[in-house]
Amino acid sequence: MPSGSENVGSGPGPEGRERPVRSAPLNLNEDRFDRLRRIRGWDQERLARAKVLLVGAGALGNEILKNLALVGVGRVFIVDPDRIENSNLSRSVLYRESDEGRPKAEAAARAAKSIYPALRAVGQVGRVPEDVGLGVFRWADVVLAGLDSREARLAVNRGSALTGKTWIDGAIEVFNGVARVFRPSSGPCYECTMNRTDWEMVERRRACSLLTRDEMLEGKVPTTPTMASIVGALQSEQAIRFLHGMETIEGKGLVLNGSAHDHYVVEYPRKPDCCGHEWWESVTVLEGGAGTCRAGDLLEQARSDLGGDAVLEFREDLISALTCDSCGEREPRFTALGRIREREAKCPKCAAPRRPEAYHTIEGSEPFLDRPLAELGVPPFDVVAARSDGRHRAYELGGDRERVLGEAL
Ligand SMILES: [Zn+2]
Ligand SMILES: [Zn+2]
Incomplete structure (x- = not known):
């Protein structure tokens, strides 16, 4: 039977003939798909x-x-x-x-x-x-x-x-x-x-x-x-x-x-000099999450995997402070640069626009290595890359998986 002939209701069919009105209710057990x-x-x-x-x-x-x-x-x-x-x-x-x-x-x-x-x-x-x-x-x-x-x-x-x-x-x-x-x-x-x-x-x-x-x-x-x-x-x-x-x-x-x-x-042609194509060949899934994994610990792991000069490389700029060049006021502030709006960046003392102290790598000398990644502005279940001598490795914060995806997924 062609599928169109099962429609409920009357009206001309594809061939112009009247179809009978189906008075029985739709069969709810009929396979949905x-x-x-x-x-x-x-x-x-x-x-x-x-x-x-x-x-x-x-x-x-x-x-x-x-x-x-x-x-x-x-x-x-x-x-x-x-x-x-x-x-x-x-x-x-x-x-x-x-x-x-x-x-x-x-x-x-x-x-x-x-x-x-x-x-x-x-x-x-x-x-x-x-x-x-x-x-x-x-x-x-x-x-x-x-x-x-x-x-x-x-x-x-x-x-x-x-x-x-x-x-x-x-x-x-x-x-x-x-x-x-x-x-x-x-x-x-x-x-x-x-x-x-x-x-x-x-x-x-x-x-x-x-x-x-x-x-x-x-x-x-x-x-x-x-x-x-x-x-x-x-x-x-x-x-x-x-x-x-x-x-x-x-x-x-x-x-x-x-x-x-x-x-x-x-x-669309692929542009030979386009920066949008970098990808991770291997990703290590960590047991920790952004809230427990400290920046220094992850750097240590990257150094044991890639060598002593490895650095962590964040995909987004993070900030460690907002500094006012007009009055010298400096407020330590750890978050992603993308989360700070121009309005918030106004100096509370002199109202001049403050400058975010931004970074996107961690090299080992930072005074905030003991902070968990979440406190630096890294979202849960993120992947953080490390680099050394042209070699890369990426680390997924697997401990956040359930919290982010929920039990449903
Ligand atoms: Zn591209
Ligand atoms: Zn100021």
Whole structure:
């Protein structure tokens, strides 16, 4: 029996004939995924085992997560720093008025589970890269992003590169959109696609002190639910294909020009001098977590593995103090540079902008070696690299795994 003839309700069928109205209730025992299993090459069990990292639970993230839940993807980790506002409701299929004020990551996880109760979904309120450890990238089979800033895409690109993952980007603006697939460890990456204007936009988001400008935090790009739905669907489809081991548009972008009713594929060349392709060949999983592993202990381990001149190399800049060059006030402050906003960096004494004392390596002479990595601003379940003489080794803070992923994942 062709699947279309089972639809409930009347109306002309594909051949124009009236179909009988089905009065009996839907058979709830009917296999939920029956219509999907009929697709040649479809592997429902594979999807059930799949682990997806979704960065961004805005308009695109909503569409992606809805699709992942509908097709029966097993596990999703959702990251988003924001809370739901009324203006999200016109473009976000998973949110309701009663969700206003709730964290998007959590509301999205809950709504997706209501679509597919067997879905194991965990939401983390936070930002990539400073709040999300790369252990989460290593855990995932594929990374999907629904982001509205180049900075966030750069962070997802770096995280995916270092951990050898494929990531699927989507971008929408008014009636235009693009979906693209990157595997930085072997093909072109997001950075390869960036031109000078893109880099200028990234620079503009940083103040002279390298702090993120307050007013730049929120991207308010005009978008429609229809374009979010189309691009989110393309991303989901690419993810489903990737999880099945089918061909994807890896290294390419599918561009939609809604105003001109046009769509086309662009192929991205890999830039020979691009810095976005470094990746870790071997990662040692530690028993400790960011809260217990002290910087000095990790440096010691790196030195026993790589040699006495090894240094720890953080993927993001960290700071140890905010210093005022006008009045000389110095406040010790340990966190990731990305977490300090320009407003906070104002000197409490003289209101001049303070300078963050930033570093991204630990070489053994620092006065804060006895501090746990978490106190320095390293997120839980992160991966910290060490380097010596061109040799690298990376260490995953495996002790945080359960706390971050939760029992569900
Ligand atoms: Zn690149
Ligand atoms: Zn001052």
